[in-house]
Amino acid sequence: MDDKALHILATVFxxxxxxxxxxxxxxxxxxxxxxxxxxxxxxxxxxxxxxPAMMRQGVGIVVSPLxxxxxxxxxxxxxxxxxxxxxxxxxxxxTAREVEQQLRSGELDMLYVAPERLMTxxxxxxxxxxxxxxxxxxxxxxxxxxGHDFRPEYIQLSILHQRYPEVPRIALTATAxxxxxxxIIQRLGLEQAEVFVSGFDRPNICxxxxxxxxxxxxxxxxxxxxxxxxxxxxxYCLSRNKVEQTAEWLSAKGLNALPYHAGMTAxxxxxNQQRFLxxxxxxxxxxxxxxxxxxxxxxxxxxHLNLPKSIEAYYQETGRAGRDxxxxxxxxxxxxxxxxxxxxxxxxxxxxxxxxxxxxHKLDSMLGFSELTSxxxxxxxxxxxxxxxxxxxxxxxxxxxxxxxxxxxxxQKALSTVHRTGQRxxxxxxxxxxxxxxxxxxSSFGHNKLSVYGIGAELNARQWRDIFRQLIxxxxxxxxxxxxxxxxxxxxxxxxxxxEESLMLRKLVKKEKSTVRKKASSIGFNTEKTxxxxxxxxxxxxxxxxxxxxxxxxxxxxxxxxMIERQPQNKEQFSRISGVGExxxxxxxxxxxxxxxxxxxxxxxxxxxxxxxxxxxxLFNRGMTAKAIAKHRNLKESTIYTHLAEKIAQGxxxxxxxxxxxxxxxxxxxxxILNLDEESSGKLKSVYDALDGVYGYELLRCVxxxxxxx
Ligand code: ADP
Ligand code: ZN
Numbered sequence: 089m090d091d092k093a094l095h096i097l098a099t100v101f102x103x104x105x106x107x108x109x110x111x112x113x114x115x116x117x118x119x120x121x122x123x124x125x126x127x128x129x130x131x132x133x134x135x136x137x138x139x140p141a142m143m144r145q146g147v148g149i150v151v152s153p154l155x156x157x158x159x160x161x162x163x164x165x166x167x168x169x170x171x172x173x174x175x176x177x178x179x180x181x182x183t184a185r186e187v188e189q190q191l192r193s194g195e196l197d198m199l200y201v202a203p204e205r206l207m208t209x210x211x212x213x214x215x216x217x218x219x220x221x222x223x224x225x226x227x228x229x230x231x232x233x234x235g236h237d238f239r240p241e242y243i244q245l246s247i248l249h250q251r252y253p254e255v256p257r258i259a260l261t262a263t264a265x266x267x268x269x270x271x272i273i274q275r276l277g278l279e280q281a282e283v284f285v286s287g288f289d290r291p292n293i294c295x296x297x298x299x300x301x302x303x304x305x306x307x308x309x310x311x312x313x314x315x316x317x318x319x320x321x322x323x324y325c326l327s328r329n330k331v332e333q334t335a336e337w338l339s340a341k342g343l344n345a346l347p348y349h350a351g352m353t354a355x356x357x358x359x360n361q362q363r364f365l366x367x368x369x370x371x372x373x374x375x376x377x378x379x380x381x382x383x384x385x386x387x388x389x390x391x392h393l394n395l396p397k398s399i400e401a402y403y404q405e406t407g408r409a410g411r412d413x414x415x416x417x418x419x420x421x422x423x424x425x426x427x428x429x430x431x432x433x434x435x436x437x438x439x440x441x442x443x444x445x446x447x448x449h450k451l452d453s454m455l456g457f458s459e460l461t462s463x464x465x466x467x468x469x470x471x472x473x474x475x476x477x478x479x480x481x482x483x484x485x486x487x488x489x490x491x492x493x494x495x496x497x498x499x500q501k502a503l504s505t506v507h508r509t510g511q512r513x514x515x516x517x518x519x520x521x522x523x524x525x526x527x528x529x530x531s532s533f534g535h536n537k538l539s540v541y542g543i544g545a546e547l548n549a550r551q552w553r554d555i556f557r558q559l560i561x562x563x564x565x566x567x568x569x570x571x572x573x574x575x576x577x578x579x580x581x582x583x584x585x586x587x588e589e590s591l592m593l594r595k596l597v598k599k600e601k602s603t604v605r606k607k608a609s610s611i612g613f614n615t616e617k618t619x620x621x622x623x624x625x626x627x628x629x630x631x632x633x634x635x636x637x638x639x640x641x642x643x644x645x646x647x648x649x650x651m652i653e654r655q656p657q658n659k660e661q662f663s664r665i666s667g668v669g670e671x672x673x674x675x676x677x678x679x680x681x682x683x684x685x686x687x688x689x690x691x692x693x694x695x696x697x698x699x700x701x702x703x704x705x706x707l708f709n710r711g712m713t714a715k716a717i718a719k720h721r722n723l724k725e726s727t728i729y730t731h732l733a734e735k736i737a738q739g740x741x742x743x744x745x746x747x748x749x750x751x752x753x754x755x756x757x758x759x760x761i762l763n764l765d766e767e768s769s770g771k772l773k774s775v776y777d778a779l780d781g782v783y784g785y786e787l788l789r790c791v792x793x794x795x796x797x798x
Pocket of ligand 2 (some may be wrong): 462463464465466479480481482483484485486
């Protein structure tokens with residue numbers, strides 16, 4: 089059987105080898121046995137049932153709660169030449185009748201259905217008359233009553249086994265915890281099933297968390313422009329208000345940002361979600377209402393402007409990035425205010441004490457995770473019971489190790505201030521006391537007479553806020569239950585207060601005055617490759633519009649990357665690209681080959697012209713000015729600058745070797761260039777005009793070249 093499965097993998101899907109447990113799972117189903125599959129997002133769960141459905145006689149029934157997704161999955165399968173269809177409430181009666189007819193006549197390889205439809209007696213009657221290959225229950229954690237995605241209809245799916253005992257079943261989920269897994273097995277009657285667990289690491293996601301020093305929005309913008317310009321991404325905010333404001337603000341800065349929250353009409357939400365799926369570079373700014381059912385593979389970043397309330401939520405939300413396995417970033421910025429607000433929300437919630445205790449524990453774990461000074465991935469996996477032996481090298485704490493310092497003494501000052509003022513004041517007031525501020529409120533309480541008054545003058549208010557945040561995050565301080573933001577001491581703080589334990593805290597990282605440096609692309613190519621990347625994306629976009637499917641249904645980013653890597657020149661070579669099966673080879677091979685060939689041609693030409701740029705470089709390196717070189721070579725001075733710009737873009741020359749500009753001027757020009765929108769990028773005229781013609785085109789071209797150096 090293995091040969092047959094491998095054959096389908098190669099010819100239909102265009103992949104050369106199986107991942108994780110795919111092969112074992114397929115074998116299990118092929119033999120008519122049940123399986124429970126836990127695999128991280130993007131791990132390749134769908135192949136686990138798609139391939140056996142094709143191998144076995146009859147149709148594979150796929151149960152999925154995500155109606156919005158069915159259409160995409162079915163179009164993706166059709167693009168591969170697989171006979172798939174879906175049945176849900178979005179279909180009109182005539183189309184639904186047709187699908188049912190196809191089902192009865194045994195034409196279908198796979199049928200996606202919503203659980204509520206599957207469980208109707210009329211549909212079950214239909215199934216009685218059709219040969220069945222298997223049942224796949226996707227998003228199987230929806231059966232769990234404790235999870236946030238609970239679907240009552242899922243409970244009834246156990247009927248399938250009673251009614252069709254000989255048809256193998258497979259339940260799939262990316263949800264990590266043990267309790268959910270047990271619940272799936274029990275509720276769906278899968279005690280006999282083999283369980284396949286693939287670990288939860290998402291190695292392509294780079295985790296980054298930093299502290300908000302009051303400029304989170306600017307930092308977000310800088311992050312997007314520097315690392316993910318023209319990428320698709322999701323920005324999570326806690327409130328609708330913040331969603332609206334952030335989306336507006338990002339749009340004003342020239343990004344394609346759209347809001348999404350429960351306060352919008354269903355139609356507006358649908359529209360924005362559709363654009364996110366169908367276009368390449370949309371940023372959705374959303375509350376956590378957005379995400380379930382978003383299966384877009386090429387989301388390159390997920391940003392949090394607030395702290396999620398548990399590690400589970402963080403893992404799930406960040407997990408929407410990089411499903412295609414290509415590099416992606418999980419970026420988060422949070423601050424003291426978040427910590428206080430979440431603690432307050434939790435303490436004042438109506439939940440019973442048992443629930444509160446669980447939630448408190450979850451929030452504390454999340455806070456601890458945010459303040460970590462060791463590898464984040466190790467901690468994340470450990471939380472889910474996985475072990476990663478070595479630090480990952482792809483998270484912020486691995487990439488730029490955090491400095492810590494012995495903060496025992498300042499912590500004692502902060503804690504004493506809380507104690508002496510009676511454990512009822514908020515951070516701002518406490519800091520004022522520490523700094524010895526003179527104001528009426530303090531004197532009216534007589535706090536200017538306390539021994540702690542003014543003992544914290546060695547630090548400024550921002551540094552103190554940073555310390556208070558860490559003290560709360562480490563549970564040395566807690567926020568009062570009445571919800572006024574007053575801080576109280578906890579049991580844990582005693583040993584620090586008494587000096588029995590020393591306390592190491594993160595050093596506050598100074599705000600960097602970083603300039604915007606645009607990378608050629610988030611995936612990190614050099615300039616020429618970026619050109620090919622853009623051309624391939626344009627080709628994909630055109631096809632997707634013609635066929636009315638999202639671009640990733642044509643080819644994933646990973647497949648385009650492979651084309652850039654190998655630059656196939658004929659169909660035979662093209663067929664070896666990962667993600668190119670027989671059907672897609674026929675359907676799109678020519679279009680993409682044409683793009684690649686045109687690019688190769690252009691590159692050849694550029695190569696011959698680069699000789700002349702090299703000559704310019706050599707003269708320049710000998711100390712000649714652009715003017716002198718132009719005269720010497722009998723070329724226009726602007727041509728010489730074009731050569732020099734090319735060398736700057738290649739990283740061979742530094743901008744300041746060529747131009748005599750100060751930082752300020754360069755920053756000014758760079759900002760103008762970065763402000764260009766999609767359409768006018770490449771056209772420097774508007775930059776020239778915006779700067780009142782002070783800087784010539786030669787000069788602008790060089791500055792632009794300096795921006796693409798990666
Ligand atoms: P999941 O449902 O687990 O999140 P998918 O089934 O959507 O993941 O697969 C994620 C991506 O990985 C898809 O683009 C899929 O085509 C690709 N993929 C799956 N299996 C393989 C494989 N064996 N080799 C290469 N790519 C694969
Ligand atoms: Zn790490």
